[in-house]
Amino acid sequence: MTRADAAAIAGGIPGLTLMEAAGRAVARAVMRRFRPVRTLVLAGPGNNGGDGYVVARLLEQAGWPVVVAALAPPRPGTDAAAVAARWRGPMADFSTASVARAGLVIDAVFGAGLSKPVDGLAAEVLGAVTAPVVAVDVPSGVDGATGAVRGFAPQAALTVTFFRLKPGHLLYPGRGLCGEVVLADIGLPAGVLAAIAPRAWRNGPGLWRLPRPGADSHKYARGHVAVVAGAGMTGAARLVAGAARRAGAGLLTLLAPDAATASVLRAGDPGVMVSEAGAESLLADARIGSWVVGPGLPPDAATRALLRQAIAAGRRVVADAGALRAATGDPDALAGAAVLTPHAGEFSAVFGPPGDDRPAAARAAAARTGAVVVLKGADSIIAAPDGRIVINANAPPWLATGGTGDVLAGIAAGLLAQGMAPFEAACAACFLHGEAAHRIGPGLVAEDIADHLKHVLAARLRS
Numbered sequence: 001m002t003r004a005d006a007a008a009i010a011g012g013i014p015g016l017t018l019m020e021a022a023g024r025a026v027a028r029a030v031m032r033r034f035r036p037v038r039t040l041v042l043a044g045p046g047n048n049g050g051d052g053y054v055v056a057r058l059l060e061q062a063g064w065p066v067v068v069a070a071l072a073p074p075r076p077g078t079d080a081a082a083v084a085a086r087w088r089g090p091m092a093d094f095s096t097a098s099v100a101r102a103g104l105v106i107d108a109v110f111g112a113g114l115s116k117p118v119d120g121l122a123a124e125v126l127g128a129v130t131a132p133v134v135a136v137d138v139p140s141g142v143d144g145a146t147g148a149v150r151g152f153a154p155q156a157a158l159t160v161t162f163f164r165l166k167p168g169h170l171l172y173p174g175r176g177l178c179g180e181v182v183l184a185d186i187g188l189p190a191g192v193l194a195a196i197a198p199r200a201w202r203n204g205p206g207l208w209r210l211p212r213p214g215a216d217s218h219k220y221a222r223g224h225v226a227v228v229a230g231a232g233m234t235g236a237a238r239l240v241a242g243a244a245r246r247a248g249a250g251l252l253t254l255l256a257p258d259a260a261t262a263s264v265l266r267a268g269d270p271g272v273m274v275s276e277a278g279a280e281s282l283l284a285d286a287r288i289g290s291w292v293v294g295p296g297l298p299p300d301a302a303t304r305a306l307l308r309q310a311i312a313a314g315r316r317v318v319a320d321a322g323a324l325r326a327a328t329g330d331p332d333a334l335a336g337a338a339v340l341t342p343h344a345g346e347f348s349a350v351f352g353p354p355g356d357d358r359p360a361a362a363r364a365a366a367a368r369t370g371a372v373v374v375l376k377g378a379d380s381i382i383a384a385p386d387g388r389i390v391i392n393a394n395a396p397p398w399l400a401t402g403g404t405g406d407v408l409a410g411i412a413a414g415l416l417a418q419g420m421a422p423f424e425a426a427c428a429a430c431f432l433h434g435e436a437a438h439r440i441g442p443g444l445v446a447e448d449i450a451d452h453l454k455h456v457l458a459a460r461l462r463s
């Protein structure tokens, strides 16, 4: 945002104009959602505080009882100092006693310029708020780039932000602290986006194009997926298979480790082929271009060897579950895979704990392995080896149930098989997975998702 402001200002839009527009957007959102009530604006020393003084003035002009409490005065000569000078209404101490009297608090303490953890008086006063909080840009203390809380951040009922959502609005815990998020246009020209060349996006259909079979297509043209099944947990491979087929793979073969497993698998979906021929013979068939290795497999040397074999044969491999665990402490074992789909535990086992900066950790993992990394969760991060990231924010918590990760791996493989590039396939897979889950809602079990994919795809391919 700082870069966006700078680019806009360099392009001739005065900072003060942006600040007035930002403050106006917040005041408008407040007046739409709340009745006039004793309002306390907590203002910091930077531009976030500047926005706060504008909000105070506009609410007061609309007849609201408003008081401003400043953590520190703005530096002389800044835009924030200019708008603070235009505030002629009452000031209060920046104290817990002031917040105790407020019916509504505008948090304009820190925004994008957070330079260290929020502590001391700022944390004490923000922590004492019991009235509803409206956050300007982000709840103070939420790191806009990562969603992490640095020190302390209040729970907002409403967050008004400007120009573009930041990762911190989409990534937990920040996302949970924002409350309702309103994105306001403050007049930054479209060219600013090109000037700042963002490296992070929110997942959505504008970022990828789903494959659609041509009128003269055939099953081989839509791609053949192999899924390596384990002897014990055959369900995992079957979930992968169902999802890959619904995502549009033309053919699907389950690779059985032994005759007993093969007969279990053959009792499943009749459209699935089951092979006992062994990995070598399937890998000799170049038409079987996409492989899923890991779901239902033990985290052992055999799994690891099979993964390496598939990658060495030039296949596009989705590595999940057992294949990730088999690479514990050894990210190089995953090098050259197309897509890795670790949840936080698997990620930590392979790459070490992601820490507070999950986007950076996912980027580093992708750069290290050359694979697209999907760091799964309620706010999955999809990272490309070149540093781009996409945040998937459409997944409902109904997905927090066993087997849904296997389904995600299957969707990704089904899309890869049809020729989508790994980054686009991974992004689209997360999005379709989330959309299907929304349709299903409460009571979702992993088996439901593949079935609902056809409706999601129908809607997406129509639009």
Ligand SMILES: NC(=O)C1=CN([C@@H]2O[C@H](COP(=O)(O)OP(=O)(O)OC[C@H]3O[C@@H](n4cnc5c(N)ncnc54)[C@H](O)[C@@H]3O)[C@@H](O)[C@H]2O)[C@@H](O)CC1
Residues within 6 Å of the ligand: 001, 002, 005, 006, 014, 015, 016, 018, 019, 022, 023, 044, 045, 046, 047, 048, 049, 051, 079, 109, 110, 111, 112, 113, 114, 115, 116, 117, 118, 119, 122, 136, 137, 138, 162, 186
């Ligand atoms: N440049 C502009 O004209 C615009 C700026 N905007 C606002 O400007 C904000 C960013 O402004 P700034 O870059 O001035 O940053 P902030 O206002 O977030 O904070 C910067 C100031 O706070 C201090 N600070 C940061 N973290 C601290 C901590 N934990 N403890 C104590 N002091 C701390 C810094 O040293 C600095 O003085 C955005 O979030 C947005 O609200 C918007 O109004 C859009 C237009």
Ligand SMILES: Nc1ncnc2c1ncn2[C@@H]1O[C@H](COP(=O)(O)OP(=O)(O)O)[C@@H](O)[C@H]1O
Residues within 6 Å of the ligand: 321, 343, 376, 377, 378, 379, 380, 395, 396, 397, 398, 399, 400, 401, 402, 403, 404, 405, 406, 407, 408, 433
């Ligand atoms: N609270 C949540 N909200 C939204 N999506 C979630 C949540 N918890 C898990 N998910 C999604 O569900 C899937 C779970 O995958 P995973 O943990 O690998 O489960 P499994 O190994 O049982 O298949 C991932 O796609 C993840 O993004």
Ligand SMILES: [K+]
Residues within 6 Å of the ligand: 048, 107, 108, 109, 110, 111, 135, 136, 137, 138, 139, 140
């Ligand atoms: K704020």
